Amino acid sequence: MDLYLDADNPEMVPLLRREVVSYLRRHATPDSDLTEAELLVAEVVGNASRHTAGPAWVSLTWRQEHPTLTVYDLGPGFDTEDLRVPENPDPLSESGRGLFIIRHLAPRMQARARVAEGMVVSVELPVAKPAVATHDPPLHRSGVLPDLSEARQAGGFGKEAFLRALVVQLAQALEIQHGPDAADAAVAQVGMDVGGQMEQEFRAAEQVVGAMDPDHLGRCYVRLKHAIDGGFYVIEATPERIVLGNHRCPFGEVVQRAPSLCRMTSSVFGGIAARNSEENASVLLEERIAVGDPGCRVVVYLGPPPEAARPFAHVYAREET
Numbered sequence: 001m002d003l004y005l006d007a008d009n010p011e012m013v014p015l016l017r018r019e020v021v022s023y024l025r026r027h028a029t030p031d032s033d034l035t036e037a038e039l040l041v042a043e044v045v046g047n048a049s050r051h052t053a054g055p056a057w058v059s060l061t062w063r064q065e066h067p068t069l070t071v072y073d074l075g076p077g078f079d080t081e082d083l084r085v086p087e088n089p090d091p092l093s094e095s096g097r098g099l100f101i102i103r104h105l106a107p108r109m110q111a112r113a114r115v116a117e118g119m120v121v122s123v124e125l126p127v128a129k130p131a132v133a134t135h136d137p138p139l140h141r142s143g144v145l146p147d148l149s150e151a152r153q154a155g156g157f158g159k160e161a162f163l164r165a166l167v168v169q170l171a172q173a174l175e176i177q178h179g180p181d182a183a184d185a186a187v188a189q190v191g192m193d194v195g196g197q198m199e200q201e202f203r204a205a206e207q208v209v210g211a212m213d214p215d216h217l218g219r220c221y222v223r224l225k226h227a228i229d230g231g232f233y234v235i236e237a238t239p240e241r242i243v244l245g246n247h248r249c250p251f252g253e254v255v256q257r258a259p260s261l262c263r264m265t266s267s268v269f270g271g272i273a274a275r276n277s278e279e280n281a282s283v284l285l286e287e288r289i290a291v292g293d294p295g296c297r298v299v300v301y302l303g304p305p306p307e308a309a310r311p312f313a314h315v316y317a318r319e320e321t
Contacts, residue, residue: 032127191267270316
């Protein structure tokens with residue numbers, strides 16, 4: 001789940017908090033502590049809103065038993081040493097109480113400065129799977145859909161705007177109604193199928209037969225992204241992993257209001273890697289234009305990802321032959 005937070009609209013914070021908690025309630029086990037989870041969400045999201053002049057992005061990742069809430073902002077940042085707040089802060093002081101609450105309620109917390117500006121703060125929430133599908137209506141996020149100005153400029157919504165909205169809304173509806181596992185499986189299947197066609201085109205153009213090595217995979221990724229006006233390039237290609245950078249998103253600026261679109265990149269890259277590997281492949285989106293980074297940094301692991309990356313990496317199963 002990826003959400004955009006407009007810092008200029010204070011009403012977005014409680015709406016976003018309620019949507020995240022509602023999502024957790026639908027898909028968490030009955031014994032999960034939703035009260036503590038809501039307090040953590042309120043503190044982490046509220047902190048980003050209070051100290052950030054620009055937009056922020058909230059991502060809920062549920063790859064393991066407990067979900068991780070990550071907030072990306074473009075604010076002035078803070079010294080991570082500030083996380084070592086006093087054991088007994090002054091109850092009348094506004095400074096430090098939020099960090100005190102987060103540190104004591106979250107099973108795990110991490111914070112780091114971003115490459116350009118701002119911070120990334122991640123907290124593990126005290127709720128657990130399995131997911132239970134329901135049909136409670138979610139909050140509709142109109143910012144993801146094509147803006148009305150697009151229709152006025154083109155005399156009606158164009159193909160690109162329509163398809164972009166279709167992809168995002170389908171992925172979000174699956175995740176909200178049926179849980180993270182169902183959404184991941186559906187997007188992975190789409191990526192496998194679409195990526196398979198792109199891979200076949202690359203093989204024909206490059207006359208590649210058999211399993212592709214890391215160099216071939218890197219060139220394949222760059223070729224397919226350039227074909228849809230992306231600016232990807234290979235940073236590293238080894239038997240263990242392929243690292244790619246990107247300076248231009250195919251979806252343009254709209255991706256910052258619909259960061260879920262990054263799932264398609266992950267799915268296409270992961271599906272191609274899994275088909276050409278002896279093990280499952282994993283994709284980690286380390287940096288994303290979609291959440292305010294100056295560029296993207298995507299790591300494709302041709303085997304198990306490192307322990308630190310595992311909660312955030314998407315896994316794609318190797319096809320059995």
